[in-house]
Amino acid sequence: MTGTDLAPLADLLAGPVVPAARGLLGCTLAANQVTVRIAEVEAYAGTAGDPASHAHRGRTPRNAVMFGPAGHAYVYFTYGMHWCVNVVTGPDGEASAVLLRAGEVVDGLDVARARRPAVRRDVDLARGPARLCATLGIDRAAYGVDLLGDGPVRLRPAPVPVPNAAVSAGPRVGVTGAHDVPWRFWLTGDPTVSAYRRHVPRSRR
Numbered sequence: 021m022t023g024t025d026l027a028p029l030a031d032l033l034a035g036p037v038v039p040a041a042r043g044l045l046g047c048t049l050a051a052n053q054v055t056v057r058i059a060e061v062e063a064y065a066g067t068a069g070d071p072a073s074h075a076h077r078g079r080t081p082r083n084a085v086m087f088g089p090a091g092h093a094y095v096y097f098t099y100g101m102h103w104c105v106n107v108v109t110g111p112d113g114e115a116s117a118v119l120l121r122a123g124e125v126v127d128g129l130d131v132a133r134a135r136r137p138a139v140r141r142d143v144d145l146a147r148g149p150a151r152l153c154a155t156l157g158i159d160r161a162a163y164g165v166d167l168l169g170d171g172p173v174r175l176r177p178a179p180v181p182v183p184n185a186a187v188s189a190g191p192r193v194g195v196t197g198a199h200d201v202p203w204r205f206w207l208t209g210d211p212t213v214s215a216y217r218r219h220v221p222r223s224r225r
Contacts, residue, residue, distance in 0.1 A: 026168050029177045033090040033109050033168075037063045037116035040109040042205050044118055045187060046178030049105075049167075052157035054128035054135070056146050057178075058120055060206040060213045062192045064106070066115025071197030075115035085164045088112035093173055095153075095163045102150035103159050107167060107175065121149045121193070121204070124212045143211040182207065193217055 032043045041063035049056050066075040066086065074083045074096065085094045086108055094106040094117045106117035123146045125132045132145050132155045139145050146152040153159070158173060167175035188208045191200050194217050206213045 026177070029175070030091055030168055033107060034111065035109070037065055037109045037118060038203060040107070041118040041203065042187060044107060044120070044175075045205060045207055046180070046182040048126065048176045048178070049120065049123070049156065049173065050127070050176070051162070051173040053131045054156050055126050056123035056152060056156060057126045058123045059210040060120075060122035060204070062119040062121055063203040063205075064117055064119065066110070070201075072192060072195035072201070073115070074117075076197075079115070083115065086115040086117050088114070091166060091168045091175070093158075093162050093165045093167055095158060095160060097160070098150070103153040104149040105153050105156075105158050105162065105173075119149055120152055122147050122206070122212045122214045123152055124210070125155060147212045148214045190216065 033040050041061045044058055044061050047058050049058060064070060064073040066073055067078060070076060075086045079087055082096060085092055088108065089112055090109050092108045094108050096104055098104055104119060106119045108117050110116040125142065125145050129142065135157060136145055136155055146155045162173045165171050165173050167173055186208055187205055189202045189205050191202055192204045
Protein backbone atom coordinates (compact mmCIF):
# COMPACT_ATOMS: atom_id res chain seq x y z
CA MET A 21 0.00 0.00 0.00
CA THR A 22 1.43 3.37 -1.04
CA GLY A 23 1.62 6.63 0.84
CA THR A 24 -1.11 7.97 -1.44
CA ASP A 25 -3.43 5.13 -0.38
CA LEU A 26 -2.77 5.95 3.28
CA ALA A 27 -3.21 9.72 2.88
CA PRO A 28 -6.94 9.77 3.80
CA LEU A 29 -6.23 7.78 6.96
CA ALA A 30 -3.29 10.03 7.85
CA ASP A 31 -5.50 13.10 7.38
CA LEU A 32 -8.21 11.57 9.57
CA LEU A 33 -5.76 10.85 12.38
CA ALA A 34 -4.31 14.37 12.18
CA GLY A 35 -7.74 15.81 12.98
CA PRO A 36 -9.94 15.83 16.10
CA VAL A 37 -9.92 12.67 18.21
CA VAL A 38 -13.66 11.87 18.12
CA PRO A 39 -14.01 11.68 14.30
CA ALA A 40 -10.69 9.82 14.20
CA ALA A 41 -11.99 7.25 16.67
CA ARG A 42 -15.16 6.72 14.66
CA GLY A 43 -13.11 6.42 11.46
CA LEU A 44 -10.85 3.72 12.87
CA LEU A 45 -13.72 1.23 13.01
CA GLY A 46 -13.23 -1.36 10.31
CA CYS A 47 -9.54 -0.56 9.90
CA THR A 48 -7.02 -3.34 10.42
CA LEU A 49 -4.04 -3.58 12.76
CA ALA A 50 -1.36 -6.14 11.96
CA ALA A 51 1.54 -7.30 14.13
CA ASN A 52 3.53 -10.48 14.64
CA GLN A 53 1.73 -12.54 11.97
CA VAL A 54 -1.80 -11.64 13.15
CA THR A 55 -4.24 -9.07 11.74
CA VAL A 56 -7.26 -7.74 13.64
CA ARG A 57 -10.19 -5.77 12.21
CA ILE A 58 -11.00 -3.02 14.70
CA ALA A 59 -14.54 -3.29 16.10
CA GLU A 60 -14.45 -1.06 19.20
CA VAL A 61 -12.54 2.08 20.18
CA GLU A 62 -12.50 4.87 22.77
CA ALA A 63 -11.47 8.49 22.23
CA TYR A 64 -9.36 10.38 24.79
CA ALA A 65 -8.59 14.07 24.48
CA GLY A 66 -5.54 15.61 26.12
CA THR A 67 -5.26 18.48 28.52
CA ALA A 68 -8.44 20.13 27.21
CA GLY A 69 -10.93 19.03 29.80
CA ASP A 70 -10.84 15.23 29.63
CA PRO A 71 -10.03 13.97 33.14
CA ALA A 72 -10.06 10.36 31.88
CA SER A 73 -7.08 11.00 29.60
CA HIS A 74 -3.54 10.01 30.56
CA ALA A 75 -2.46 13.45 29.33
CA HIS A 76 -4.95 15.40 31.44
CA ARG A 77 -2.24 16.68 33.79
CA GLY A 78 0.30 17.37 31.08
CA ARG A 79 3.28 15.68 29.47
CA THR A 80 5.12 12.89 31.29
CA PRO A 81 7.66 10.29 30.15
CA ARG A 82 4.81 7.76 29.98
CA ASN A 83 2.43 9.78 27.80
CA ALA A 84 4.91 11.85 25.75
CA VAL A 85 4.03 10.14 22.46
CA MET A 86 0.41 11.29 22.86
CA PHE A 87 1.57 14.82 22.01
CA GLY A 88 2.34 13.84 18.43
CA PRO A 89 2.89 13.18 15.68
CA ALA A 90 -0.40 11.55 14.79
CA GLY A 91 -0.46 7.94 13.60
CA HIS A 92 2.03 6.63 16.14
CA ALA A 93 1.39 4.01 18.83
CA TYR A 94 0.91 4.88 22.48
CA VAL A 95 1.37 1.63 24.41
CA TYR A 96 1.00 1.45 28.18
CA PHE A 97 1.04 -1.17 30.93
CA THR A 98 -1.98 -1.40 33.24
CA TYR A 99 -2.90 -3.28 36.41
CA GLY A 100 0.65 -4.61 36.54
CA MET A 101 -0.11 -7.28 33.94
CA HIS A 102 -1.66 -6.00 30.68
CA TRP A 103 -0.60 -3.94 27.66
CA CYS A 104 -2.99 -1.63 25.82
CA VAL A 105 -2.42 0.10 22.48
CA ASN A 106 -3.69 3.50 21.32
CA VAL A 107 -3.45 5.41 18.04
CA VAL A 108 -2.19 8.97 18.54
CA THR A 109 -4.34 11.63 16.86
CA GLY A 110 -4.51 15.39 16.41
CA PRO A 111 -1.94 18.08 15.58
CA ASP A 112 1.54 18.01 17.09
CA GLY A 113 1.60 19.35 20.62
CA GLU A 114 -2.06 18.63 21.37
CA ALA A 115 -2.29 15.29 23.14
CA SER A 116 -5.06 12.88 22.16
CA ALA A 117 -5.31 9.21 21.33
CA VAL A 118 -7.75 6.43 20.51
CA LEU A 119 -7.71 3.25 22.60
CA LEU A 120 -8.23 0.14 20.48
CA ARG A 121 -10.63 -1.89 22.61
CA ALA A 122 -11.58 -4.92 20.54
CA GLY A 123 -11.57 -6.57 17.16
CA GLU A 124 -11.89 -9.69 15.04
CA VAL A 125 -8.90 -11.76 13.97
CA VAL A 126 -9.06 -11.75 10.17
CA ASP A 127 -5.61 -13.19 9.41
CA GLY A 128 -3.21 -15.41 11.32
CA LEU A 129 -5.95 -17.18 13.26
CA ASP A 130 -3.78 -20.23 13.98
CA VAL A 131 -1.03 -18.01 15.38
CA ALA A 132 -3.57 -16.13 17.49
CA ARG A 133 -4.98 -19.37 18.88
CA ALA A 134 -1.51 -20.64 19.72
CA ARG A 135 -0.71 -17.37 21.45
CA ARG A 136 -3.88 -17.57 23.56
CA PRO A 137 -4.65 -21.29 23.96
CA ALA A 138 -7.01 -20.86 26.92
CA VAL A 139 -9.53 -18.89 24.83
CA ARG A 140 -12.37 -21.15 23.72
CA ARG A 141 -14.11 -18.92 21.16
CA ASP A 142 -12.42 -17.09 18.32
CA VAL A 143 -14.59 -14.01 18.93
CA ASP A 144 -12.98 -13.69 22.37
CA LEU A 145 -9.37 -13.67 21.15
CA ALA A 146 -9.20 -9.85 20.87
CA ARG A 147 -12.34 -8.93 22.81
CA GLY A 148 -11.02 -6.23 25.12
CA PRO A 149 -7.93 -3.98 24.93
CA ALA A 150 -5.59 -6.27 26.87
CA ARG A 151 -6.70 -9.33 24.89
CA LEU A 152 -6.23 -7.44 21.64
CA CYS A 153 -2.61 -6.66 22.54
CA ALA A 154 -1.96 -10.21 23.72
CA THR A 155 -3.36 -11.64 20.49
CA LEU A 156 -1.22 -9.33 18.37
CA GLY A 157 1.85 -9.81 20.57
CA ILE A 158 2.09 -6.06 21.23
CA ASP A 159 4.11 -4.83 24.20
CA ARG A 160 6.35 -1.92 25.23
CA ALA A 161 8.52 -2.44 22.15
CA ALA A 162 5.72 -0.94 20.02
CA TYR A 163 5.69 2.36 21.95
CA GLY A 164 6.09 5.22 19.47
CA VAL A 165 6.01 3.06 16.33
CA ASP A 166 4.71 4.77 13.19
CA LEU A 167 1.59 2.73 12.50
CA LEU A 168 1.26 4.04 8.94
CA GLY A 169 4.74 2.88 7.99
CA ASP A 170 6.08 -0.57 7.20
CA GLY A 171 7.26 -1.31 10.73
CA PRO A 172 6.36 -4.14 13.09
CA VAL A 173 2.84 -2.82 13.78
CA ARG A 174 0.80 -1.59 10.83
CA LEU A 175 -2.54 0.22 10.69
CA ARG A 176 -4.40 0.14 7.40
CA PRO A 177 -7.72 1.60 6.18
CA ALA A 178 -10.96 -0.35 6.20
CA PRO A 179 -11.40 -2.28 2.93
CA VAL A 180 -14.97 -0.96 2.85
CA PRO A 181 -16.05 2.20 4.72
CA VAL A 182 -18.32 1.54 7.70
CA PRO A 183 -21.70 3.29 7.28
CA ASN A 184 -22.95 5.50 10.10
CA ALA A 185 -25.97 3.24 10.57
CA ALA A 186 -23.63 0.39 11.57
CA VAL A 187 -21.96 2.32 14.41
CA SER A 188 -23.08 2.71 18.01
CA ALA A 189 -21.77 5.14 20.63
CA GLY A 190 -21.84 5.22 24.42
CA PRO A 191 -19.86 5.90 27.60
CA ARG A 192 -16.26 4.78 27.94
CA VAL A 193 -15.53 1.68 29.99
CA GLY A 194 -14.24 1.79 33.55
CA VAL A 195 -12.86 5.35 33.55
CA THR A 196 -12.53 7.22 36.85
CA GLY A 197 -13.47 10.60 35.38
CA ALA A 198 -15.96 11.86 32.78
CA HIS A 199 -17.95 8.65 33.24
CA ASP A 200 -20.77 9.44 30.87
CA VAL A 201 -18.94 11.06 27.95
CA PRO A 202 -20.13 9.03 24.91
CA TRP A 203 -16.72 8.60 23.30
CA ARG A 204 -16.76 4.83 22.93
CA PHE A 205 -17.67 3.67 19.42
CA TRP A 206 -18.31 0.15 18.20
CA LEU A 207 -19.68 -1.87 15.31
CA THR A 208 -23.29 -2.50 16.24
CA GLY A 209 -23.97 -6.15 17.00
CA ASP A 210 -20.37 -7.26 16.48
CA PRO A 211 -19.68 -10.25 18.78
CA THR A 212 -16.12 -9.13 19.51
CA VAL A 213 -17.22 -5.92 21.25
CA SER A 214 -16.36 -5.95 24.95
CA ALA A 215 -18.87 -5.71 27.79
CA TYR A 216 -19.63 -2.25 29.22
CA ARG A 217 -18.63 -1.71 32.84
CA ARG A 218 -18.99 1.68 34.47
CA HIS A 219 -16.31 2.58 37.00
CA VAL A 220 -17.53 2.10 40.57
CA PRO A 221 -15.39 3.89 43.20
CA ARG A 222 -14.30 1.73 46.13
CA SER A 223 -16.04 2.65 49.35
CA ARG A 224 -13.90 3.75 52.27
CA ARG A 225 -14.58 2.20 55.61
